[in-house]
Amino acid sequence: xxxxxxxGVKDLVELKGDNLGDTQGDSSVSVVGVRVSKYGxxxxxxxxxxxxxxxxxxxxxxxxxxxxxxxxxxTMDPVINHLSPSGAPEGSWMSVIGKNFGSNxxxxxxxxxxxxxxxxxxxxxxxxxxxxQWTDTSVIVVVQKGAKSGLVRLTTAPNTPAxxxxxxxxHSSAYTHTNDPVGPGxxxxxxxxxxxxxxxxxxxxxxxxxT
Numbered sequence: 219x220x221x222x223x224x225x226g227v228k229d230l231v232e233l234k235g236d237n238l239g240d241t242q243g244d245s246s247v248s249v250v251g252v253r254v255s256k257y258g259x260x261x262x263x264x265x266x267x268x269x270x271x272x273x274x275x276x277x278x279x280x281x282x283x284x285x286x287x288x289x290x291x292x293t294m295d296p297v298i299n300h301l302s303p304s305g306a307p308e309g310s311w312m313s314v315i316g317k318n319f320g321s322n323x324x325x326x327x328x329x330x331x332x333x334x335x336x337x338x339x340x341x342x343x344x345x346x347x348x349x350x351q352w353t354d355t356s357v358i359v360v361v362q363k364g365a366k367s368g369l370v371r372l373t374t375a376p377n378t379p380a381x382x383x384x385x386x387x388x389h390s391s392a393y394t395h396t397n398d399p400v401g402p403g404x405x406x407x408x409x410x411x412x413x414x415x416x417x418x419x420x421x422x423x424x425x426x427x428x429t
Contacts (some may be wrong), residue, residue, distance in 0.1 A: 233278070
């Protein structure tokens with residue numbers, strides 16, 4: 219058992235189990251193969267570790283006297299790094315950039331500054347971007363009618379490895395409502411990689427009828 223079973227890099231997590239050994243000695247813990255470097259208390263039934271840089275959602279394993287334990291899943295909380303653009307009018311497309319969003323579609327809500335849930339506006343995903351709107355590191359959304367300046371909050375899908383988490387500050391980022399004209403939006407490039415001088419098709423909306 220892990221307490222808590224989710225969190226972020228540098229968070230403390232307690233492992234609860236059996237036959238961990240009275241002292242740490244040469245025993246170690248890894249998260250998806252990334253070895254823990256900082257340890258706290260260690261006993262035969264519990265150990266405290268700090269989640270290392272580079273860890274992501276996946277199995278946490280203890281190795282004691284050369285023997286590996288059964289894996290227990292540790293879930294990394296989603297983190298929103300920034301919005302692009304951070305200010306936009308209703309109807310615009312916006313990219314939510316971060317990590318640990320999961321591969322299945324969750325939910326993004328424009329909360330504004332009010333504590334009144336009736337002010338919340340749940341974002342939709344552009345139909346033109348079908349299949350590419352939600353990834354583990356970015357989400358493309360449409361700024362909803364009635365969205366106010368304030369927080370944009372992300373909730374991951376309950377059936378993804380990232381879990382349904384909404385409790386930490388890193389799950390939100392600030393949005394500013396503007397009255398600017400609605401600009402173009404981009405979904406993807408075909409192909410996504412290439413060489414200088416190569417042709418690329420941009421898929422999106424409001425790109426204009428002709429160059």
